[in-house]
Amino acid sequence: MRLATWNVNSIRQRERHVAKWLERVQPDVLFLQEIKCQTPDFPALNFEALGYRAVAVGQKSYNGVAVLARVPFEVTHTALPGLTGDVAEQARYIEIETGGVTLIGIYLPNGNSGGEAGYQGKLDFMTALRLRAEALLAEDRDFAILGDWNVAPTDEDYAKGALSPTDALVRPATRAAYREILWLGLTDAIRALHPTGPVYTFWDYQSAAWQRDSGLRIDHALLSPKLAERLTSAAPDRRERGEEQPSDHVPVVVELA
DNA sequence: ATGTCGGCCTTTGGCCGA
Numbered sequence: 001m002r003l004a005t006w007n008v009n010s011i012r013q014r015e016r017h018v019a020k021w022l023e024r025v026q027p028d029v030l031f032l033q034e035i036k037c038q039t040p041d042f043p044a045l046n047f048e049a050l051g052y053r054a055v056a057v058g059q060k061s062y063n064g065v066a067v068l069a070r071v072p073f074e075v076t077h078t079a080l081p082g083l084t085g086d087v088a089e090q091a092r093y094i095e096i097e098t099g100g101v102t103l104i105g106i107y108l109p110n111g112n113s114g115g116e117a118g119y120q121g122k123l124d125f126m127t128a129l130r131l132r133a134e135a136l137l138a139e140d141r142d143f144a145i146l147g148d149w150n151v152a153p154t155d156e157d158y159a160k161g162a163l164s165p166t167d168a169l170v171r172p173a174t175r176a177a178y179r180e181i182l183w184l185g186l187t188d189a190i191r192a193l194h195p196t197g198p199v200y201t202f203w204d205y206q207s208a209a210w211q212r213d214s215g216l217r218i219d220h221a222l223l224s225p226k227l228a229e230r231l232t233s234a235a236p237d238r239r240e241r242g243e244e245q246p247s248d249h250v251p252v253v254v255e256l257a
Numbered sequence: 258a259t260g261t262c263g264g265c266c267t268t269t270g271g272c273c274g275a
Contacts (some may be wrong), residue, residue, distance in 0.1 A: 009275085010263055034275085036264065061264055062274065113274055150275095161258080204275085205261035212258085248262075248275080 001071075001256045002026070005105065005146035005219055006240075007033040007202075007249035011066070014247055015043050018068075021240065021251060022050055028071050029098065030251075031105030033148045035064035042066055059091040065105050065147070066094070073098035080106075081135075083128040087121035101227070102136060106147035111168030119168055122150070126177035133184055137224065145186075146221040148249065151178045153188070156196065157217035162209065169218060187228035189221040189254045190235065201236045202249045210241055221254045230256040 004027040008014040011032065022030065035042060035058055042056035047068050056066040057078045067073070077095035079088065092107040106129065111122030129145070136143045152158045152169050163170055182188060190199050200215025209215065223231060233255040240250045 013263070034263095110275060207258040207261085209258090209261095214258090245262095 001099075001101075002028050002253065003103065003144060003146060003221065003256070004029070004251050004253045005031045005033070005148070005221060006251040007107070007148040007219065007247060009034050009036070009247040009249065011035040011037055011042060011064075013245065015046065017240065017243060017246070019046065019050060021237075022047070022052060022068070025237070025251070025253060026070075027253065029067065029069040029073070029096075029103055031094070031103075031146050032066040032068070033064070033105070033107035034062075035066050036062060037064060055094070057091045057094050062090070063107055064091045065107050067096055067103075067105055069096070069098065071098050073103075076102070080125065080128050080132065082131055083125060085121060085124060087125055092125070100142065102141050102143035104132075104143065104145045104147075106145060106149065108148060108150045110150045111171075111174065119171075122168060123173060123177055126174075126181065130177070130181045130184070133181055133186065137184060141224070142226050143224045144221055144227055144254070146252070146254070148218060149178070149220045150218055151175065151220070152216050152218055153178050153182075153220075156198065159198065159200070159212075159214040159216070162204070162214045162216055169216065182222065185225055186222040187225070187231065189223055189228075189231055190217070190252070192228065192231060193234050199236060201252055203241055205248050219249055219252045221252060223254075227256060232257050
């Protein structure tokens with residue numbers, strides 16, 4: 001099973017990139033983030049012509065997630081269970097079941113806007129996500145959580161100078177919340193296979209970040225224990241960052257035997 | 258490394274978010 005996640009930074013700007021990428025990589029399931037369109041405006045029919053059923057959870061202007069799959073699936077949640085407050089109104093979560101496995105796509109709040117209240121929304125999302133993972137573990141479900149986590153888990157996960165030490169992506173409370181989820185017994189697919197060194201998934205549009213390889217590792221796939229045993233590969237597809245008019249994120253692809 | 262994007266309204270330029 002080939003799973004993928006990609007923050008596309010507007011599906012209207014990146015539809016051709018996604019279509020070409022699907023044809024080249026042929027994932028079974030692809031989660032998208034930052035589609036930046038309302039649900040009815042998502043170009044689902046164009047992806048269905050390529051053999052991918054598409055379901056979007058959109059909103060005006062910002063955020064928005066979607067799933068594209070060439071395998072049968074059922075959408076089970078379009079919002080993160082248990083989450084309340086302003087952040088709960090935003091399109092950041094989709095959960096599906098396919099082949100007896102639960103797959104979750106997330107666009108975790110960045111946390112740098114809206115002051116401390118905005119940052120608290122990020123932490124609230126992470127708490128609700130941990131509780132969701134705990135519930136799935138208690139049910140003995142096999143599951144994976146893929147997406148733009150907006151967390152650089154360790155200092156190896158961002159290039160020197162690419163972030164302020166006080167950025168919400170690296171604040172101690174952010175990292176602690178990420179570890180609480182990871183340490184439930186989940187496996188960070190990329191770090192399981194590439195334990196050290198830079199494995200960036202994002203390069204800012206500003207300051208020639210791509211040319212300087214000044215990147216971040218903030219897109220992650222976390223696997224439940226039995227899925228982790230099936231892990232055979234996990235890597236960002238850096239090639240996409242060099243395309244014309246790219247997203248600032250590249251796809252992350254995970255293979256399970 | 259505050260000369261980048263994308264979306265939207267305040268609408269042909271300025272703002273917010275990333």
